[in-house]
Amino acid sequence: MTDDPAAGAGPQRRSPPRRAAIIVGALALLAPLAAAEVGARALEERLPEPSVWGTPELPHKLALAPAEGADVLVVGTSVTDAGLDPSQLDELLDTQRPSFNGSLGAGSLPMVSFTTRHIWLPRLRPTVVVIGVISRDFNPNDPRQRATQREFFSAPEIERLAGTEDIVERVDRWFTSTSVLWRHRSDLRSWTAIRGDAPPRWAPSQTDPDGQYLAFVDGQYQPSERLFEFVRSGGLADWELGPDRVGALESLIVSAQATGARVLLVDMPTAADLVDIHPRGAADVNAYRATVDDLARRLDIELVRPPQLGDELFADLVHVNAAGAAELTRLVAEALATDAGSPA
Amino acid sequence: MVFNSLEYAAFLPVVVVAYWRLGARARLWILLVASYVFYASWDVRFLSLIVVSTVVDFTVARRLGATDDERLRRALLAVSLAVNLGILGFFKYFGFFVDSAEDLLSGLGLDTTGPTLDIVLPVGISFYTFQTISYTFDVFRRRIGPTDDLLLFGVYVAFFPQLVAGPIERARHLLPQLSELRAPPSRHDLAASLHLILLGLFKKVVIADGLAPHVNDAFASSGTAGWIALLVGAYGFSLQIYGDFSGYTDIARGSARLVGIDLMDNFRQPHLSRNIQEFWRRWHISLSTWLRDYLYVPLGGNRGGRVLTYRNLMITMLLGGLWHGAAWTFVVWGGLHGILLGFNRARGRGVDEAEPLRAAHLPGVLLTWHVVAATFVIFRASSMSEAGDVLGGIVTLRSGDVPADAVAALAVLGGLMVLIDLAQRLTGDELVLLRLPTVPQGLAYGLAATGLVVFSGGTPVPFIYFQF
Numbered sequence: 090m091t092d093d094p095a096a097g098a099g100p101q102r103r104s105p106p107r108r109a110a111i112i113v114g115a116l117a118l119l120a121p122l123a124a125a126e127v128g129a130r131a132l133e134e135r136l137p138e139p140s141v142w143g144t145p146e147l148p149h150k151l152a153l154a155p156a157e158g159a160d161v162l163v164v165g166t167s168v169t170d171a172g173l174d175p176s177q178l179d180e181l182l183d184t185q186r187p188s189f190n191g192s193l194g195a196g197s198l199p200m201v202s203f204t205t206r207h208i209w210l211p212r213l214r215p216t217v218v219v220i221g222v223i224s225r226d227f228n229p230n231d232p233r234q235r236a237t238q239r240e241f242f243s244a245p246e247i248e249r250l251a252g253t254e255d256i257v258e259r260v261d262r263w264f265t266s267t268s269v270l271w272r273h274r275s276d277l278r279s280w281t282a283i284r285g286d287a288p289p290r291w292a293p294s295q296t297d298p299d300g301q302y303l304a305f306v307d308g309q310y311q312p313s314e315r316l317f318e319f320v321r322s323g324g325l326a327d328w329e330l331g332p333d334r335v336g337a338l339e340s341l342i343v344s345a346q347a348t349g350a351r352v353l354l355v356d357m358p359t360a361a362d363l364v365d366i367h368p369r370g371a372a373d374v375n376a377y378r379a380t381v382d383d384l385a386r387r388l389d390i391e392l393v394r395p396p397q398l399g400d401e402l403f404a405d406l407v408h409v410n411a412a413g414a415a416e417l418t419r420l421v422a423e424a425l426a427t428d429a430g431s432p433a
Numbered sequence: 434m435v436f437n438s439l440e441y442a443a444f445l446p447v448v449v450v451a452y453w454r455l456g457a458r459a460r461l462w463i464l465l466v467a468s469y470v471f472y473a474s475w476d477v478r479f480l481s482l483i484v485v486s487t488v489v490d491f492t493v494a495r496r497l498g499a500t501d502d503e504r505l506r507r508a509l510l511a512v513s514l515a516v517n518l519g520i521l522g523f524f525k526y527f528g529f530f531v532d533s534a535e536d537l538l539s540g541l542g543l544d545t546t547g548p549t550l551d552i553v554l555p556v557g558i559s560f561y562t563f564q565t566i567s568y569t570f571d572v573f574r575r576r577i578g579p580t581d582d583l584l585l586f587g588v589y590v591a592f593f594p595q596l597v598a599g600p601i602e603r604a605r606h607l608l609p610q611l612s613e614l615r616a617p618p619s620r621h622d623l624a625a626s627l628h629l630i631l632l633g634l635f636k637k638v639v640i641a642d643g644l645a646p647h648v649n650d651a652f653a654s655s656g657t658a659g660w661i662a663l664l665v666g667a668y669g670f671s672l673q674i675y676g677d678f679s680g681y682t683d684i685a686r687g688s689a690r691l692v693g694i695d696l697m698d699n700f701r702q703p704h705l706s707r708n709i710q711e712f713w714r715r716w717h718i719s720l721s722t723w724l725r726d727y728l729y730v731p732l733g734g735n736r737g738g739r740v741l742t743y744r745n746l747m748i749t750m751l752l753g754g755l756w757h758g759a760a761w762t763f764v765v766w767g768g769l770h771g772i773l774l775g776f777n778r779a780r781g782r783g784v785d786e787a788e789p790l791r792a793a794h795l796p797g798v799l800l801t802w803h804v805v806a807a808t809f810v811i812f813r814a815s816s817m818s819e820a821g822d823v824l825g826g827i828v829t830l831r832s833g834d835v836p837a838d839a840v841a842a843l844a845v846l847g848g849l850m851v852l853i854d855l856a857q858r859l860t861g862d863e864l865v866l867l868r869l870p871t872v873p874q875g876l877a878y879g880l881a882a883t884g885l886v887v888f889s890g891g892t893p894v895p896f897i898y899f900q901f
Contacts, residue, residue, distance in 0.1 A: 114875040117873075117875025120875075120876060122882060271886065279838050280838050
């Protein structure tokens with residue numbers, strides 16, 4: 090026997106005061122989160138753009154990309170980013186739509202291939218795709234590039250495009266698109282960012298409106314053992330022809346061909362010293378060239394191998410300066426205008 | 434699988450629910466399997482080392498319990514120590530001793546190249562090795578009887594909440610709890626467990642990981658950074674390692690409580706200690722009491738006069754330092770604490786831990802904290818020269834930029850850490866938040882959740898003590 094009239098009448102219900110306490114407690118718990126969200130929204134203007142693309146350059150280029158598309162799309166790593174000037178191509182080729190350089194500085198061939206296939210080809214619908222490569226781009230053992238590539242392919246927007254998101258990443262993307270607090274949480278840890286004094290993730294002045302990377306325009310190549318060591322321990326560390334690099338380039342070419350675009354592969358010139366810095370010297374460079382030749386032959390694309398440029402046209406071992414870019418762009422435009430690319 | 438990962442957030446509820454749905458024997462099996470899965474998620478190969486330790490100490494202890502022959506008993510203890518310390522020594526100290534011997538010989542003008550092995554340190558090896566040694570030692574000293582249950586002993590060695598970074602449990606405390614058939618946790622137990630887990634996550638993800646980049650920056654530029662940046666790095670690391678390790682312990686204790694197991698305290702607000710002796714009674718308690726019971730006391734403790742007492746203290750602290758890692762920085766750190774403890778003892782500065790903290794204690798607390806922070810610089814540094822750069826830069830007031838972000842992070846996150854410790858110390862209750870009225874309690878949890886949101890994202894940072 091019991092005096093409780095609710096006893097035996099099914100599952101026990103919480104008493105009203107207890108239920109009220111739970112509701113009040115839950116509201117109190119949500120209050121700081123709501124206040125933080127409001128605060129983050131108030132600060133959003135002054136916070137840097139959130140890093141959802143895995144590389145700061147890409148969102149900047151997405152903003153620059155011509156809405157009407159591009160007749161000539163230039164892609165590659167930093168060597169091509171700095172080495173080919175789309176505006177000059179427009180002048181020389183008299184294109185209808187502006188050309189655009191969609192290369193990725195600090196990028197790898199898999200990153201370049203991915204952005205071209207998933208972003209630039211559908212968005213810009215180019216009639217010509219110019220792909221610039223050097224031997225360094227085929228090395229999978231560059232520790233710095235490996236880290237960059239890992240970060241790139243785990244970025245939310247890249248995983249969304251790749252269709253590799255798991256459930257947690259989808260939830261994360263939903264929060265990112267919904268909550269300013271969530272989207273900017275890493276910046277909200279920084280007092281400098283909260284004050285609005287944080288530098289932008291990508292300085293707009295580094296990129297020309299046509300997409301060309303401008304950091305090397307005023308550079309002048311000065312050989313030094315320190316520079317050689319930097320390249321030896323980075324881009325050319327344990328140099329080898331990475332099958333994933335070759336595969337990435339091949340899928341990029343095939344995808345571009347599938348859109349009906351004409352594809353031009355440019356074996357970009359480098360300072361002559363680069364050959365000696367390879368672990369096996371000329372043998373490495375010859376192996377690289379043989380691979381590029383074979384790829385061009387198998388996929389039936391034009392291969393342009395410009396002549397060796399003088400050191401005065403380089404900013405460092407691999408990047409050309411403004412004069413070098415002008416000369417290289419002229420050579421590529423010549424090949425495009427005259428169909429002079431030599432099928433390997 | 435680290436505590437601050439989604440994998441663990443999925444793993445723990447599965448284990449807890451399965452545990453309470455089963456009978457006593459099956460619960461032990463669940464804990465053993467879960468513990469081995471938890472450990473294998475790092476490196477399945479090293480699971481064999483845990484199994485070896487388990488089988489050896491189980492067998493040795495049973496033989497110890499079955500004989501009164503003192504010579505045989507000593508031989509059995511020696512077998513256990515040889516196996517456990519042999520494994521620990523090989524994986525943790527082989528490279529250190531070879532390198533040190535090479536340095537010594539080359540200093541004497543002898544050109545020698547010793548064997549070089551790229552040995553990976555199995556996670557948690559220092560913790561479970563000490564735990565299993567303590568069991569055999571206690572059986573040897575007849576303080577406990579050996580268990581006849583290999584499954585029970587297997588769980589004692591590998592219990593997942595405390596397997597990789599402690600607390601280093603004692604058989605007397607843990608084995609009876611594991612063998613008991615317990616009732617499911619009450620609402621209060623559940624709240625206390627979840628509170629400990631949340632508190633631990635807050636200390637780790639918000640405080641420790643929030644300070645980590647600024648500490649890393651300061652130590653990475655130890656030769657050039659200004660004194661303010663270095664001071665922030667030194668203070669920051671002292672708080673970072675405390676937040677990291679005590680956060681781990683809180684999560685471990687909260688997780689264990691969910692399956693009805695009460696793990697020992699490992700920290701009791703050590704940065705509010707009034708002298709160095711009190712600090713060691715409040716910092717990494719399971720290690721300091723282990724060193725006391727299984728090293729300092731067997732060496733003679735303070736029973737052999739003043740000189741022997743200081744000698745024993747010094748040996749204990751040097752080995753305690755070396756326990757942390759195979760590097761001279763840890764040895765020096767331990768040695769310095771040995772000197773400080775000796776100095777404290779010589780001045781007769783004991784401490785009554787039960788005495789409430791008062792404003793008059795502030796100078797002692799501040800002095801102790803600064804001394805501890807200075808020694809932690811050596812602990813954190815990759816070399817003595819880096820430690821010298823950091824401490825030298827501070828002492829000489831080296832000029833340099835003031836890192837505004839680091840100063841702000843130290844002020845906010847350090848302030849939160851002090852606030853948590855003060856609240857616990859002044860109330861004598863680590864669950865003080867649970868006693869608050871509904872609204873303040875909800876606001877406090879909401880602030881903690883906001884902190885976790887702001888500092889979440891990215892790859893989970895491993896706990897510092899996993900490397901030991």
